[in-house]
Amino acid sequence: MSTYRFAARAGVVLAVAGSAVLLAPGLASAHVTAKIIGEPAVQGGYTKITFRVPNEDATAGTVKLEVRFPQEAPITSLRTKPQAGWSAVITKAKLDKPITSHGTEITEAVSTVTWTAAAGTRIGPGEFAEFELSGGALPETDQLVIPAIQTYDSGKVVSWDAPPPAAGAEEPEHPAPVIKLTKKSEGGDDHAAVAPASTSDTKTGHTEAASATGSDNTARWLGGAGLVVGALGLGLGAGATLRARKAVAAAKAGK
Template sequence: MSINGYQRAAVLAVATGAALLLGTGAASAHVSAKILGEAAEQGSYSKITFRVPNEDDAAGTVKLEVKLPADAPMSSVRPKPIPGWTAQVVKSTLAEPIDSHGTEITEAASSVTWTANRGTRIAPGEFGEFELAVGPLPEVDQLVLPAIQTYEGGKVVAWDEETPEGGEEPERPAPVIALSPASEDGGHDAAPAANEQPADGEVADTTDTAAAADGSDDTARWLGGAGLVVGALGLGFGVGATLRARRSGGDQS
């Protein structure tokens, strides 16, 4: 390729990268929800992270309310403490009770609200992250989680518009999490994610981990013992050889 060809390719790459960055920024400049670092499986316990950008040039964000679906309730919803913010979980009576590991649940969280304490806010040009430990994730294809963002001065922006299937994203889309069917080693009996507290009434199962650790210890002890035996035998052979060599030398003299 000629120098001019390389230059044209470089210009095209830079232009394409800039377009992608601009497009990504425009698409992500709204409240979004993600499950990071693990599969979002039905029936599992996980952590939902809400990312909240501040889109106002003058006012800071001072409150975020997230609405949880009444038709896909979760028996355990726990906000992660955030310095400078107060979290409130509101529960509502379910139209139909749900079963959670043999326990009948008659109420579940319907909304979670984070409110900034005095002197705290998400400043213009910045973003904040709010986390919920939830579970079991319901047996639905996706979780739609409408969010209401409140700014200083009382301005309210509702991110609650659903994206039609196969259609364009609306101006203010609601955060959505796609859920996959439970895997064979996960599902309804899955324990809460690592570093997360178990759900109400649930205790993380550590039996398999302990058994694996015991097996590893037994193997290590066996190998250590075998090593000592082999070492002792080697030492014995070495001493015997030395003694035989000395005797042979003495006979020759």
């Protein structure tokens, strides 16, 4: 069997095996999760939280998501990102013990955020959606556990509220979304992270622009590196082609 045919058959076998793993019932399920994408979540700072909501029902669709923020680790201000076909409501609750944020006494914090689908809108079978929140200040804790309640148009309700398991323990069937928080660096300039909740859109835009500039510089560096590697590859390819032609010419001359 030629090397080419062996590699081709091996590729087919691996592809089939990979598909089988992906389709296995134990790995096909997904959970409602919370992520901090593109930046660290710093204690005392401000960030964007993305809730990823997969639809796990084969026939029904998700029409409501409610996330609950712990009052023992309060967040005082949140804003929702518009989501086509969905309405969002932020509810606050009075704190048992007021906290001080940037010199201001805070007596209430976000309790729940609820997204509800309009008529004809849902997250269908085999689909997922993402819901985004922006705000803070983030509490001074290592992790923030945010239970989520997922409601389907069939009436089924799934509570993703199990706390994180202890080290070495198995993951619960319905784990609550969790985000990890890092401590603020001493002497560091975390201006964007600790901006007050009343920060204007102009300042927020500046922060996002700075982040975009950093990403753009990284992309340019990677692009330049790719061009260099590509040029080296072309040079090696051209050299190999030239040597092959010389070998063929030499062989013809020797006949």
